[in-house]
Amino acid sequence: MSERIPERGKRGPRPRRAVTLRVIAREAGVSASTVSRIINGTVKVSDELKSAVEAAITKHDFRPDAAARGLALGRTLTIGVLSQAIDSPFYAEGLRGVERRLLEAGYAALFMSGNWNEVDEERCLREFIDRGVDGIIMFSGRLGDAAVKEFAKRVPVVVTGRSLRAAHTYSLPIDDRRGALLAMRHLIGIGHRRIAFIAGSENHPDALERLAGYQAALGEAGIPFDPRRVASGDWHEEGGLLATSRLLESGVDFTAIFCVNDQTAYGAYLALFRKGLNVPKDVSVVGFDDLPASSYSLPPLTCVRQSVRTLGERAAEAVLALIAGRRPRIDSPPVEIVVRDSTRRI
Amino acid sequence: MSERIPERGKRGPRPRRAVTLRVIAREAGVSASTVSRIINGTVKVSDELKSAVEAAITKHDFRPDAAARGLALGRTLTIGVLSQAIDSPFYAEGLRGVERRLLEAGYAALFMSGNWNEVDEERCLREFIDRGVDGIIMFSGRLGDAAVKEFAKRVPVVVTGRSLRAAHTYSLPIDDRRGALLAMRHLIGIGHRRIAFIAGSENHPDALERLAGYQAALGEAGIPFDPRRVASGDWHEEGGLLATSRLLESGVDFTAIFCVNDQTAYGAYLALFRKGLNVPKDVSVVGFDDLPASSYSLPPLTCVRQSVRTLGERAAEAVLALIAGRRPRIDSPPVEIVVRDSTRRI
DNA sequence: CTGAAAGCGCTTACAG
DNA sequence: CTGAAAGCGCTTACAG
Numbered sequence: 193m194s195e196r197i198p199e200r201g202k203r204g205p206r207p208r209r210a211v212t213l214r215v216i217a218r219e220a221g222v223s224a225s226t227v228s229r230i231i232n233g234t235v236k237v238s239d240e241l242k243s244a245v246e247a248a249i250t251k252h253d254f255r256p257d258a259a260a261r262g263l264a265l266g267r268t269l270t271i272g273v274l275s276q277a278i279d280s281p282f283y284a285e286g287l288r289g290v291e292r293r294l295l296e297a298g299y300a301a302l303f304m305s306g307n308w309n310e311v312d313e314e315r316c317l318r319e320f321i322d323r324g325v326d327g328i329i330m331f332s333g334r335l336g337d338a339a340v341k342e343f344a345k346r347v348p349v350v351v352t353g354r355s356l357r358a359a360h361t362y363s364l365p366i367d368d369r370r371g372a373l374l375a376m377r378h379l380i381g382i383g384h385r386r387i388a389f390i391a392g393s394e395n396h397p398d399a400l401e402r403l404a405g406y407q408a409a410l411g412e413a414g415i416p417f418d419p420r421r422v423a424s425g426d427w428h429e430e431g432g433l434l435a436t437s438r439l440l441e442s443g444v445d446f447t448a449i450f451c452v453n454d455q456t457a458y459g460a461y462l463a464l465f466r467k468g469l470n471v472p473k474d475v476s477v478v479g480f481d482d483l484p485a486s487s488y489s490l491p492p493l494t495c496v497r498q499s500v501r502t503l504g505e506r507a508a509e510a511v512l513a514l515i516a517g518r519r520p521r522i523d524s525p526p527v528e529i530v531v532r533d534s535t536r537r538i
Numbered sequence: 539m540s541e542r543i544p545e546r547g548k549r550g551p552r553p554r555r556a557v558t559l560r561v562i563a564r565e566a567g568v569s570a571s572t573v574s575r576i577i578n579g580t581v582k583v584s585d586e587l588k589s590a591v592e593a594a595i596t597k598h599d600f601r602p603d604a605a606a607r608g609l610a611l612g613r614t615l616t617i618g619v620l621s622q623a624i625d626s627p628f629y630a631e632g633l634r635g636v637e638r639r640l641l642e643a644g645y646a647a648l649f650m651s652g653n654w655n656e657v658d659e660e661r662c663l664r665e666f667i668d669r670g671v672d673g674i675i676m677f678s679g680r681l682g683d684a685a686v687k688e689f690a691k692r693v694p695v696v697v698t699g700r701s702l703r704a705a706h707t708y709s710l711p712i713d714d715r716r717g718a719l720l721a722m723r724h725l726i727g728i729g730h731r732r733i734a735f736i737a738g739s740e741n742h743p744d745a746l747e748r749l750a751g752y753q754a755a756l757g758e759a760g761i762p763f764d765p766r767r768v769a770s771g772d773w774h775e776e777g778g779l780l781a782t783s784r785l786l787e788s789g790v791d792f793t794a795i796f797c798v799n800d801q802t803a804y805g806a807y808l809a810l811f812r813k814g815l816n817v818p819k820d821v822s823v824v825g826f827d828d829l830p831a832s833s834y835s836l837p838p839l840t841c842v843r844q845s846v847r848t849l850g851e852r853a854a855e856a857v858l859a860l861i862a863g864r865r866p867r868i869d870s871p872p873v874e875i876v877v878r879d880s881t882r883r884i
Numbered sequence: 885c886t887g888a889a890a891g892c893g894c895t896t897a898c899a900g
Numbered sequence: 901c902t903g904a905a906a907g908c909g910c911t912t913a914c915a916g
Contacts, residue, residue: 212892212893212894213893213894213895214893222902222903223902223903223904224893224894224895224903225895225896225902225903225904225905226901226902226903228894228895228896229895229896229902232895234895234896235901235902236901237901237902238901255664255667255668256668256893256894257609257668257670257892257893257894258668258669258670259605259608259609259614259669259670259892259893259894260609260892260893260894260895260908261893261894261895262605262894262908263603263605263606263609263892263893263894263895263907263908263909263910264893264894264895264896264907264908265894265895265908266908268605277634278624278630278633278634278637278649279627279630279631279633279634279847280630281625281627281630281831284624284625284626284627284630285625287624287625288623288624288625288651291624291650291651300648300650300665300669301649302646302648303624303647303649304637304646305634305637318601319646321601322601322602322603322604323604323605323646324603324604324605429830429831429833429834433834458831458834459834461834461836462834462836462838465836465837484775485627485775485804485831487775488775488779488804488805488807488808489835489836490807490808490811490835490836491811492808501625558908558909558910559909559910559911560909568886568887569886569887569888570887570909570910570911571886571887571888571889571911571912572885572886572887574910574911574912575886575911575912578911580911580912581885581886582885583885583886584885602909602910603908603909603910605908605909605910606892606908606909606910606911607909607910607911608892608910609891609892609893609894609908609909609910609911610891610892610909610910610911610912611892611910611911612892
């Protein structure tokens with residue numbers, strides 16, 4: 193009658209799961225099926241039976257094994273969340289939003305980093321599938337649409353930062369062009385006409401759209417586009433630093449810089465600082481994203497705000513809808529301009 | 539003879555796992571057991587059999603189901619990683635380190651946020667257990683040692699930022715006191731004697747240790763400790779901002795501020811900036827952590843560096859060792875002072 | 885060397 | 901209403 197001691201996993205403190213449905217069932221004098229049903233609320237039972245079972249559960253601190261449940265149910269209550277780097281301040285905000293919403297719904301997130309390259313992204317997505325996630329959220333990946341659609345055949349996928357039309361898929365595009373327009377209109381509105389632009393890495397869709405917005409705003413205002421005022425960065429501080437230095441040394445004149453994102457602006461700040469130039473006195477700077485750090489940069493940065501946290505929350509809502517078989521009706525959060533101290537009328 | 543079509547999961551694109559061990563086995567003309575063994579390399583077979591199986595695997599793009607494997611093996615190749623917030627720039631670095639090492643070892647990380655409170659931390663740890671993680675890494679949690687030890691009975695736990703002696707446990711403490719000493723010696727070495735300290739939230743062990751280091755350095759130099767020069771922050775920018783403002787308004791004089799961490803220093807920067815005070819001309823500032831952003835703050839921040847990324851990598855190595863039944867022999871990364879532009883000789 | 889069988893811990897039609 | 905049985909997809913002693 194004694195419980196057989198399992199032999200596997202001889203090392204470490206994992207003596208196999210000690211308390212299972214069966215021990216609860218035995219203790220409460222019912223079958224495992226019944227306990228399972230009570231736990232899942234798929235049955236009505238007498239109050240006394242219910243409390244007997246609950247007492248046993250409490251006593252043993254029982255919690256159903258997620259792997260077993262996942263196997264039986266075909267659902268793991270896990271969502272794979274791909275960002276480019278878990279330590280990027282930009283994505284971090286989004287992950288936080290995802291995490292929160294998922295938690296509310298009883299789901300957990302499996303976060304992985306794609307490192308800005310297709311190979312890693314694909315590896316992560318495969319890992320998600322292998323681990324049986326119920327859905328995938330992909331933050332602005334490099335992976336081609338075709339590949340994404342392929343994964344969407346296995347499991348619902350929501351992508352941010354791009355538009356993709358396919359079954360079991362939902363897109364939350366970012367309005368890069370409009371964001372860039374807002375930034376530029378602000379600058380132009382306070383008198384700037386010679387405005388430099390630091391772009392992201394080449395041929396990245398978001399970067400291209402922001403460049404397009406930059407050009408469109410120039411066009412609106414009747415300001416000729418001068419390619420010498422465009423320098424390319426890399427979405428990170430260092431790229432902003434280098435690009436600004438190049439701009440400064442090239443001799444083109446400008447009274448303001450519109451940076452493709454906040455991190456680029458931080459780099460621009462440092463380059464300007466090193467040259468003894470003051471922001472906004474000597475040059476105005478505007479960023480894009482409104483990272484938390486931008487409220488604390490010196491001076492606090494004027495930028496286009498796109499709430500990545502909200503984006504994350506909505507992405508989570510969208511996958512959950514997809515999983516439930518509903519068609520999401522969710523919009524990307526709007527972009528808006530946040531005027532702080534890095535821009536000044538001239 | 540036709541495959542029965544499963545009825546569960548009627549919605550969504552998950553028609554149950556399509557290709558299983560059995561279909562590979564059938565295709566290769568062997569049993570599932572054999573395929574399993576070949577995949578796991580626990581058997582020697584003829585080259586032709588091996589390639590037949592591999593061909594079938596490739597053809598169907600088969601990958602074993604992680605949940606099923608986990609259930610059968612009692613291991614999930616997953617490590618639960620608790621930080622306080624997935625979007626904290628401090629923890630992010632550590633998570634990155636963990637992620638990288640774990641990936642190399644074929645493990646995945648399940649990241650969750652404890653939100654700086656015991657209740658959430660405990661919820662996360664329980665979730666880890668439910669999900670059958672093979673080990674847990676806990677970044678400087680608030681949860682009491684006793685509770686942590688309780689979890690360590692189920693699964694190996696490594697903690698950072700504290701010392702804990704218990705079975706199936708490993709600690710990677712941070713040398714807060716020495717870090718604080720280094721910071722203060724630097725300041726004292728360049729002539730400062732009236733040095734303010736912005737602490738973290740009360741009764742937090744790391745905060746206490748850094749305060750102790752601050753006082754010890756003062757003692758070394760024969761400088762009397764003046765409690766009016768200590769203000770408490772909250773580890774975040776806002777606390778640094780508020781504390782600095784209070785210090786400034788209180789009328790105590792100081793030529794330098796040692797901040798309990800970099801984020802606090804960013805807040806101090808802004809408070810000083812708003813008062814028209816220049817760093818380092820009017821006051822020197824030193825931080826603690828060396829976050830990536832500190833190289834780009836204006837001016838670039840002098841601070842104590844503790845490589846959180848390395849800490850994360852080592853934490854990962856430590857859990858893996860614990861899981862393998864080995865006793866880790868791993869030290870915390872050393873703290874060191876990084877002198878940049880926010881401090882100046884007086 | 886390889887297969888049939890039992891088992892991991894759960895859930896849920898299927899019968900009482 | 902409730903239990904026995906089958907099944908989720910894998911792994912591994914146990915027998916050939």
